[in-house]
Amino acid sequence: LVIVPVVFSLFVAISSLATAPIVRPIDTSTERLAQALEPSLRKGVTPGELSPVLAQLIDGGAQLPLPVGQETEDIGEFVDLAGVRRITVLSTDRMVLASAGQEPLAVGQPLDETWQTEWRLTLDQAAASGCVSARPIDGPLPEAAACRMTAADGQVLGTLVVENNMDARFQFGAAIGRVLGITLFGASFTLLLALPVIVPVLLVALGIGALIARQISRRVERLTQAAGDVAAGNYARRVVVDREDELGRLSGDFNAMAAQLEEREQALEAEAARAEAALAANKRLVANVSHELRTPLTTLRGYVEVLEQEHGDRLPQRDLAIIHGEVDRLTGLIEDLFTLARAEAQQLPLVITAVAVKDVVAQVVEKLAPLAQRNRQIELIDATPPDMPAAQADQARLEQVLLNLVQNALRHTPAGGIVAIEAAPTPGGVAITVADTGLGIAPDELLLVFERFYRGDQSRARETGGAGLGLALARELAHAMGGDLHAESTLGRGSRFTITLRRA
Numbered sequence: 001l002v003i004v005p006v007v008f009s010l011f012v013a014i015s016s017l018a019t020a021p022i023v024r025p026i027d028t029s030t031e032r033l034a035q036a037l038e039p040s041l042r043k044g045v046t047p048g049e050l051s052p053v054l055a056q057l058i059d060g061g062a063q064l065p066l067p068v069g070q071e072t073e074d075i076g077e078f079v080d081l082a083g084v085r086r087i088t089v090l091s092t093d094r095m096v097l098a099s100a101g102q103e104p105l106a107v108g109q110p111l112d113e114t115w116q117t118e119w120r121l122t123l124d125q126a127a128a129s130g131c132v133s134a135r136p137i138d139g140p141l142p143e144a145a146a147c148r149m150t151a152a153d154g155q156v157l158g159t160l161v162v163e164n165n166m167d168a169r170f171q172f173g174a175a176i177g178r179v180l181g182i183t184l185f186g187a188s189f190t191l192l193l194a195l196p197v198i199v200p201v202l203l204v205a206l207g208i209g210a211l212i213a214r215q216i217s218r219r220v221e222r223l224t225q226a227a228g229d230v231a232a233g234n235y236a237r238r239v240v241v242d243r244e245d246e247l248g249r250l251s252g253d254f255n256a257m258a259a260q261l262e263e264r265e266q267a268l269e270a271e272a273a274r275a276e277a278a279l280a281a282n283k284r285l286v287a288n289v290s291h292e293l294r295t296p297l298t299t300l301r302g303y304v305e306v307l308e309q310e311h312g313d314r315l316p317q318r319d320l321a322i323i324h325g326e327v328d329r330l331t332g333l334i335e336d337l338f339t340l341a342r343a344e345a346q347q348l349p350l351v352i353t354a355v356a357v358k359d360v361v362a363q364v365v366e367k368l369a370p371l372a373q374r375n376r377q378i379e380l381i382d383a384t385p386p387d388m389p390a391a392q393a394d395q396a397r398l399e400q401v402l403l404n405l406v407q408n409a410l411r412h413t414p415a416g417g418i419v420a421i422e423a424a425p426t427p428g429g430v431a432i433t434v435a436d437t438g439l440g441i442a443p444d445e446l447l448l449v450f451e452r453f454y455r456g457d458q459s460r461a462r463e464t465g466g467a468g469l470g471l472a473l474a475r476e477l478a479h480a481m482g483g484d485l486h487a488e489s490t491l492g493r494g495s496r497f498t499i500t501l502r503r504a
């Protein structure tokens with residue numbers, strides 16, 4: 001709105017410099033001025049009398065005796081003196097009668113040598129033919145004009161010389177002034193003219209813009225809400241695709257993405273349900289099988305004992321001992337499996353009471369210390385402090401867990417080592433730790449030791465250890481009593497298994 005009128009006006013202003021130069025031809029103006037001054041000269045003027053009038057003319061207007069028919073007009077209106085530098089009136093004998101403008105000539109004196117030489121040709125021509133204009137050799141613009149002043153009866157009264165302002169600074173300033181003036185005027189005028197059209201168009205455009213913006217922001221808001229719903233897990237959420245534009249396409253893509261997510265979510269849910277069902281079936285199977293095996297195993301053990309008692313002397317003792325050992329092992333395994341299955345199903349009957357930790361530890365140490373010393377030369381130490389608070393636990397199960405942890409420690413500690421049971425109160429509970437100076441467990445193995453049937457050194461463990469159920473069962477029992485079991489270990493330096501329980 002602003003740039004177009006400004007550029008247009010600027011263009012007009014600059015082109016005006018070419019078509020209407022700052023310094024105009026002054027022939028006509030000089031001729032008119034000569035006519036205007038003629039009555040005064042005819043009357044007879046003293047040297048210098050006309051100078052102030054001429055000065056006023058250069059400054060922009062003065063009343064003079066005017067030619068017939070133009071009495072009332074301001075002389076400035078028909079004598080254009082813009083850009084004039086100096087006006088000089090000479091008498092017939094080339095004496096200066098009046099001079100005004102820049103560097104006026106001395107009045108009452110004959111034209112000095114320099115000007116005589118400079119103006120001779122022009123003045124002679126003017127005297128001969130009325131009006132002439134002098135042009136510089138190197139430019140198209142008139143430098144000066146000279147007009148013979150003649151009375152009505154043909155008497156020559158003198159010569160009028162009007163000189164243009166050829167100063168470059170003046171011309172440049174005037175040019176800039178004109179360009180600025182035209183540009184400002186043109187631009188404001190055009191804008192003013194266009195205002196009655198621009199304002200309603202602007203208002204309508206603003207209104208339409210606001211409407212479109214509101215529509216777009218509503219649609220974006222709907223999309224944002226839908227995205228939030230999907231992010232919150234509502235994969236069935238869709239948006240209405242009501243248009244074929246970019247937002248419409250985005251909405252379509254959004255719906256396709258939500259549909260894919262929904263499909264995947266359903267597939268995952270189905271998969272998880274299948275896995276859960278399989279796990280539950282697996283646990284049921286283990287529970288049922290271990291339960292069903294208990295009775296025949298008990299019967300088997302009974303028969304083996306009867307055979308031993310009644311026909312012991314007639315049967316090979318070594319075979320009997322092997323059968324006995326294997327039946328015992330199988331019974332232990334089935335018992336562990338059965339307990340584990342019931343603990344996992346939260347069906348293990350527990351008697352949770354306030355258990356004196358120190359007493360339980362003392363019993364475990366008492367049970368295992370002599371054997372450890374005799375068979376493995378390992379010292380089993382009770383390192384519980386005397387003022388240990390009681391824990392919430394099932395006493396028999398806690399003892400079972402501790403026995404298991406100590407047996408493991410003894411099994412994995414070389415002869416001459418130490419196994420200690422430590423205990424300490426924790427915020428809101430107690431912690432009992434079985435620490436050994438044994439082989440330790442590698443970090444990657446440490447994550448696996450609580451898995452069912454995991455055995456560290458497979459071949460060695462098969463001969464010496466159990467089936468890899470001990471730690472899985474111990475942790476499950478700790479959970480069932482409202483506590484936890486975790487392990488820390490440094491390979492080659494020993495392990496620490498800590499059971500935490502709630503305080504009674």
Ligand code: ADP
Nearest residue numbers: 408409412449455456465466467468469470471
């Ligand atoms: P099992 O003793 O029947 O092999 P566990 O579940 O009790 O099964 O132990 C699993 C494995 O954890 C063991 O085979 C052994 O490799 C490792 N482990 C358990 N306790 C220790 C310990 N104190 N020091 C080193 N390794 C141990």
